[in-house]
Amino acid sequence: MHDPSDAQLREQAERLAERLGAARERLVTAESCTGxxxxxxxxxxxxxxxxxDCGMVVYSYEAKQGLLGVRPQTLEEHGAVSRETAIEMVSGALVYSGASVxxxxxxxxGPGGGSEDKPVGTVWIAWKxxxxxxxAQVFHFHGDREAVRRQTVxxxxxGIAGLLP
Incomplete structure (x- = not known):
């Protein structure tokens, strides 16, 4: 995995914007590790x-539950960094917004927060x-905090581009 530059992310976002506009789609984001x-x-x-449409930044369990409808049982059984949580987050984002994607x-x-099962750089991304x-797909990014976040973006x-016609 490479760390895309700001210019590369900008170009990618501009291409995506054109496609979203042309398809008359509206986007919502639900972000935990990317702030x-x-x-x-x-x-x-x-x-x-x-x-x-809108973006939600949800770091705490309470925010994930209150703003996106993530079930407490999901967080207790699987943790915040899991396929199950990512899927409930993306589904909730659509429920609580006017977006179509x-x-x-x-x-x-990182730099802290990792474990043997979920090391630093573990990221789940879900699209719907x-x-x-x-x-949902799991990624194992490398590098420091900024590198992991940049690769996640x-x-x-x-993945959003992959959902569009």
């Missing part, structure tokens, strides 16, 4: 209000279209 970076990349583009990320950016099924944007 709103996906939403920032997209809303740096003028005219983003035409296709960007969603992305959710949850992971361990309204009315469709959620798809890159893969999240790529």
């Amino acid at each position: 709103g970076w996906i939403a920032k990349c997209l809303t740096d583009i003028a005219g983003s209000s035409d296709w960007f 969603a992305v959710a990320v949850t992971g361990i950016a 279209r309204r009315g469709g099924y959620a798809h 890159d893969r999240a944007l790529q």
Whole structure:
């Protein structure tokens, strides 16, 4: 995995913006380990209000539950960094927004917080279209906190593009 530059992320976001606009889709983001970076990349583009609905930054269990409807049992049984949580986050983002396409990320950016089962760099990303099924994928990114977050943004944007016609 490479660390995309700001310019590369900007170009990727601009291409995605054109496709979202052309398809008349609206996007929602639900971000845990990226702190709103996906939403920032997209809303740096003028005219983003035409296709960007909203973004939710949810780090605590309470925020994931209250803003996205993640079930307490899911968090207790699987933890915040899990396929199950990512899927509930992306589904909740669509329920609580007017968007037609969603992305959710949850992971361990570091430098602390990792474990043997979930080392630093473990990130789950989920994508979903309204009315469709959620798809989630785990990634194991390398590097420092910024590198893990930057790679997460890159893969999240790529996955959104994969949902569009």
